[in-house]
Amino acid sequence: MKRTWIGVVALAAAVLGGWVLAQDRGPSGDPRPGTTDPEEIIEARRVLMIEVERQMIPVDRFAAGEPADPEAVRSAGAAMEAMLLAFPHLFPAKTNLYEPDVREPATRALPEIWQDFDAFLTLAEASESAAAAMADADGDEALRTAGRSLRASCDACHARFARPYVPPQVTEEDLEFDFESVLPPQQ
Numbered sequence: 001m002k003r004t005w006i007g008v009v010a011l012a013a014a015v016l017g018g019w020v021l022a023q024d025r026g027p028s029g030d031p032r033p034g035t036t037d038p039e040e041i042i043e044a045r046r047v048l049m050i051e052v053e054r055q056m057i058p059v060d061r062f063a064a065g066e067p068a069d070p071e072a073v074r075s076a077g078a079a080m081e082a083m084l085l086a087f088p089h090l091f092p093a094k095t096n097l098y099e100p101d102v103r104e105p106a107t108r109a110l111p112e113i114w115q116d117f118d119a120f121l122t123l124a125e126a127s128e129s130a131a132a133a134m135a136d137a138d139g140d141e142a143l144r145t146a147g148r149s150l151r152a153s154c155d156a157c158h159a160r161f162a163r164p165y166v167p168p169q170v171t172e173e174d175l176e177f178d179f180e181s182v183l184p185p186q187q
């Protein structure tokens with residue numbers, strides 16, 4: 001008898017679960033945009049990378065021999081380990097939207113990622129392990145070396161899979177610009 005009840009409860013839960021899932025759909029039956037919208041996924045991975053870069057500030061300083069709190073460096077390593085674990089999951093195929101001719105593209109993730117996703121994953125795992133090793137590094141010299149290895153792991157992935165950041169250039173036209181034409185007349 002008890003078994004029957006468990007069966008009934010399980011069936012009810014399954015039906016209710018199906019109903020709840022069915023509610024999480026847009027008018028056309030597509031999953032709600034908030035959960036799978038490519039632009040939002042791209043934004044999430046970019047924001048994650050920007051935060052990883054911020055975590056690297058004390059690490060790079062310490063690795064360069066400048067003073068920094070070793071405990072803060074180790075703790076940044078633990079935070080980045082978690083972030084780098086999540087990072088490659090933000091690359092579903094539909095976010096392969098790089099536009100080479102656009103100056104400020106929505107994403108700088110290159111199509112090569114999806115041509116060799118295994119290589120991309122390997123580089124993500126290498127970076128995650130480097131962050132974990134830094135979190136566990138004992139002694140200043142080991143910590144400095146770990147910080148440099150972590151930075152090298154970021155660079156290795158960017159060199160192959162991300163469009164490099166090109167700072168705005170000063171052009172001939174800029175240099176010839178007539179500044180006085182836009183300044184208020186002199187008193």
Ligand code: HEC
Nearest residue numbers: 046049050052053056107108109123124127154157161162
């Ligand atoms: C497995 C590959 C990979 C690793 C490892 C990796 N990155 Fe990235 N990173 C990318 C890709 C791809 C992008 C472009 C993302 C986009 O525009 O959609 C990126 C973008 C960035 C950006 C630019 C963010 C923006 O949109 O302004 C910064 C900063 C950055 N990464 C820092 C780091 C740092 C620091 C590390 C190491 C601790 C790191 N990354 C490790 C692949 C990687």
